[in-house]
Structure formats: C-alpha cells, structure tokens
Amino acid sequence: MNTIAISTPSPTELVMSRTFDAPRALVWAAHTEAEHLRHWWGRGNPLDVTIDFRVGGTWRFVETADGTEHPFRGEFREISAPETFTWTFEYEPMAGHVAVETFVFTEEAGRTTVTSTTRFTSQEDRDGMLQSGMEQGANQSYAALDAYLIKIS
C-alpha cells in the first residue's frame, strides 16, 4: 500500500504516486514548510532548507550525504493551497537541466495521496512532446520499446 506507483506516460514525463496515513493539511505542510521538509526530504541526511513559498519565490535545499553537499534549487511557478503546487527543480552540479514538477494532493477517508508529475526537458522540448504524445500509435511503439529496454537491462 505504501509504495510508490511510477509510470512514464511519455518519454519526458515521470508520474509518481504515494499515499500517506495523514490528512491533506499535514502532508501539504510537510511539502511546503522548512521545519517539516528538513525532517524528511534529505532521507535521513542533514538538510539545509531555504524556502520562500510563494509564486515567483525560490527554494534551495542542500543535502549532505557522505560528507558531500548536494544542492538543489528552483522556483515556485504555481500555488493553489492545499491542492497543488508547481516548482522548477535543478540539481546545481547539472545546472541548466531544469525539470518542472507538479505536486497534487488529494484526501480520501483521512489518507492523502500525493501525485507528482515531473517533466525533464526544456520548454521547447516539452511543448513538442506534449503535441506528439497525444498521437495515435504511440502506445504500440512504447510497448515495443519497453520490451527492448527489458531485454537490454
């Protein structure tokens, strides 16, 4: 039950879904407030959190793992509390490779599901992908490609 469901609806998008035994307000706060984020986002590693949670505001998290600092940064694009927010995401050593991530929070019977959609490419590539992703026949070629990926991995 508490595992991540992951899918790749197109080659440039990754969708993840995870359900938590907690009300939406709390899960939302855990994703958007520094005092909560530093308890989990670093996966048990020390995490330095700077966050200005408003549209146009920036964030920067520095995770220290095995003595190395891993800085991540981005900017908030859209916020509609407590349902959804979108931020840009960049790993500083790979600067310029910007992902756009949208988090959607839904509550049912006291449990909250977080669904995140990550788009990995530049604006131009993403627009091209969105247009082409709708076309018929894509699923068939994916099935063949999936089979191939299994074969080579």
Add this chain to the structure above:
Amino acid sequence: MTTADPISGVFAALADPTRRAILARLAQGEATVNELAAPFPISVQAVSKHLNVLEKAGLIVRTREAQWRRCRIEPAPLRDIAGWVAQYRLLWEERYDTLGTYLDDLQREQQ
C-alpha cells in the same frame, strides 16, 4: 535553459512518435532507410531527417556498405535513461518512506 546535456538530447529525440516507431523497428534488427520508411505515410527524406536526430542523440548508428546505409539501434543511451529512472524511483522511495515515518510520529505527538 539548454538541451546540451546528453539526457535532454535523448528525451527530445524520443519525444516524436515517428522516431519512437523507427527505434521500435530497429529494436528488431538492422534496416535500410527505405525499409524504415515503408510503414510511414511520409517521404524517405522525412525519415532521413528523423534518422539524423536519432543519430545525433546517439540512439542509432549508420553504417555505409557500398551505397546502402544500414541503421542499427544503439542501446547505451536508452539503458542510461532506464537506469536513471530506476535511480530516481529509489531516491523518492527513500524520501517518501522517511516522510511516512515522520508523519506518523507527528500525529502520535498530537494525540
């Protein structure tokens, strides 16, 4: 923003359904441009353009034997992406497992 890094180039190349279909065909074995063009309602020239994009992304290689150019799929970039997705999943599993425990602790404290 830039698409200069290899993963972005591969994603961009994979973003087009014709190019994915070409790769799916090449996953079955080598083919010439004419063989690749046959199933599509587009010209050989248009298929050649797609092949240029795939070649630039490192997803295919083209060999020249006499005047026949054969195309073959290059698995490394796809394997990189598959590996990258697996890493990403592992990262978020750890992150969300930590969050799950943290939320449980918080709610226990509140009670």
